[in-house]
Amino acid sequence: MKCSACHRLDEKRVVGPGWKGLTQTRKPEWIMNMVTNVEVMLEKDEEAQKLLQLCLTRMPNQNVSIGDARDVLEFMRQNDGEK
Ligand code: HEC
Numbered sequence: 323m324k325c326s327a328c329h330r331l332d333e334k335r336v337v338g339p340g341w342k343g344l345t346q347t348r349k350p351e352w353i354m355n356m357v358t359n360v361e362v363m364l365e366k367d368e369e370a371q372k373l374l375q376l377c378l379t380r381m382p383n384q385n386v387s388i389g390d391a392r393d394v395l396e397f398m399r400q401n402d403g404e405k
Contacts, residue, residue: 324384325394331401337379345402350395357384357391 328337344353348369356363356370360381363370374380386394 338377338381339373341398341401343402345399353395354391357386357394358388
């Protein structure tokens with residue numbers, strides 16, 4: 323997936339934060355917004371801005387459709403051991 327250039331599936335940060343545990347610490351809507359609408363999130367959302375300060379890179383908009391974003395969320399859930 324094109325996200326893997328910047329995100330790993332464990333907790334290690336590469337360019338962006340690792341995805342392990344994400345579905346336990348973030349609300350599904352928040353993750354969906356981050357995947358489909360990252361510019362708005364970086365402008366308005368405090369948590370997203372904190373990540374930006376930490377990573378010092380703006381995540382580029384990946385033009386992910388809502389349907390694909392749901393799949394990504396599902397994939398993250400599986401990565402966190404949910405079914
Ligand atoms: C060029 C690098 C890059 C790519 C490619 C990228 N991201 Fe990101 N992502 C980041 C950075 C950096 C952050 C932290 C926020 C910021 O600084 O913009 C982030 C944050 C996130 C977060 C929030 C993480 C958390 O810890 O709360 C999610 C979810 C996310 N990205 C999903 C995706 C998805 C899904 C894709 C692929 C469709 C993707 N990213 C592709 C760099 C990237």
